[in-house]
Amino acid sequence: MPLQDQRFQLDDTIAALSSAPGPALRAILRISGPNAWSIVRPLLHRDAPQLPQHRAVLETSLTGVANLPPIPAMVLVFLGPRSYTGQDLLELHLPGSPPLVEAVLETLLNRGARLALPGEFTLRAFLSGKMDLTRAEALLAVLHARHPDSLSEVLQQLAGNLAQPLAEVKERLLHLLAEIEAGLDFPEEDLSFAVREALIHQCREAHDEIAQVLKQLQHRGLMQEGFRVVLTGRPNAGKSSLFNALLGRDAAIVSPQPGTTRDYLVASYRLDDVVMELVDTAGSEPVWPTMLPDQAHAETGPTRLATPFPELSAVITAQAQAFRQQQLRQADLVLYCLPVTEPITSEDRESLAQLPKDRTILVRTKCDLLPTSSANASASHLSESGQQEPHEAAGWTVVWTSAIRRQGLAELEEIILERARQHSRSEPLMVSLGRCQHHLARAQEALAHAETLLLHQEPPELVAVELRNALDELGAVLGEVYTEDLLDRIFSRFCIGK
Ligand SMILES: Nc1nc2c(ncn2[C@@H]2O[C@H](COP(=O)(O)OP(=O)(O)OP(=O)(O)O)[C@@H](O)[C@H]2O)c(=O)[nH]1
Ligand SMILES: [Mg+2]
Structure with a gap:
């Protein structure tokens, strides 16, 4: 039967895991429909009552599930029509062990329940008049x-x-x-x-x-979930400069010193009729490692200044990295900044491997530093300009920009806007x-x-x-x-x- 038709089949009894998948203290399986009780009843410990007359909580155990010993369970019984779906609905609260939960669900399915389709419990609530659209x-x-x-x-x-x-x-x-x-x-x-x-x-x-x-x-x-565009990349890649250039104002501090941005900055960013959030983050490597200042200086070259408080800096760096990771997890679109004058390093490769290609744009920054013949190049013009992107960039959306000369910004904004529009259509x-x-x-x-x-x-x-x-x-x-x-x-x- 096509899924659409199954969805409107109210006399089926449906079952599914309702809590988040994965190991947890508890897992909740829900079963709803005319046979919910008759499917679950034979699994309950023999002391379990006949169908309770009212909403009930049964502290019991489940038997006859695969070859497992009795499973401690709490069964919540909601009788229709006074239930979420308007039908008899049972919740089985179980120890949150994925194989155990799977075995119980399979037993329910073997006993005649059908695996619920997405949203089917709520659809039943709607169809039984429990909830308007x-x-x-x-x-x-x-x-x-x-x-x-x-x-x-x-x-x-x-x-x-x-x-x-x-x-x-x-x-x-x-x-x-x-x-x-x-x-x-x-x-x-x-x-x-x-x-x-x-x-x-x-x-x-x-x-x-x-x-x-x-x-x-x-x-x-x-007030909608703002489409979140997060800038990331190595220290000094030009993230804050791009952040300012896109916003059209100096919202973030820019300096030649790597590690300038230690926190993250969120600004409201409007393109056309779409309001979104633009986030600048700290560079993607520990800038002040827990080493002595002179070691840090020796390892990373003259642009890196020795911190007077290495331990404090290590704490701040760790915090900045935690913020950056958190922002990346919440990002709807990531702008991975990489100066066009620098090769893709193993660190970039590692960072990029963790980002979904369809939600990441590789922004080659500082393209004004290239000779003028290729300075106007952008991803689409690479072959004409004779510039080749490293093979790691294959498959990524690439845009070349210069925050200083405001080059490539219109192209970047066009892509951001298109992604934001697509996103809001599916929110x-x-x-x-x-x-x-x-x-x-x-x-x-x-x-x-x-x-x-x-x-x-x-x-x-x-x-x-x-x-x-x-x-x-x-x-x-x-x-x-x-x-x-x-x-x-x-x-x-x-x-x-x-
Ligand atoms: N020539 C040129 N220089 C740039 C451009 N964008 C940034 N810079 C320079 O690169 C340096 C670093 O720029 P930032 O914007 O602070 O870089 P960042 O990635 O935010 O650096 P951190 O906050 O330290 O991670 C500064 O000296 C900028 O002036 C650009 O488009 N062209
Ligand atoms: Mg910065």
């Missing part, structure tokens, strides 16, 4: 949130601060429609002036309330916002049409059609009107077990 989308965004600001935004949506005002507007429009349709039974009696005035007023009110919600959504869009929160904004704008259009019709004393039937259109659009936001295709697109973005 804005809340389901908010849940998805909560699971993917990385920053406290965007988390609080989506938590509010999860709590219903989008669904609730819209449900209220909808209620009032339904009332309005009922009034008009009641009048339609007497077509010869056109709407009186006073009634028309009142209807216009109510249409405007609904329009304004939707505008308020749209404004909230717009704010949420600005759960942004997808949800786009969908809601689309329907709300159309609801507003319908209300504006209704108002115009009322002003021009057009027949009430036409006004009713526009009100129905507005109601349909609001219904679509909340998920009362949906297509399987839309649900498939939303819920397949969840991970399995959610």
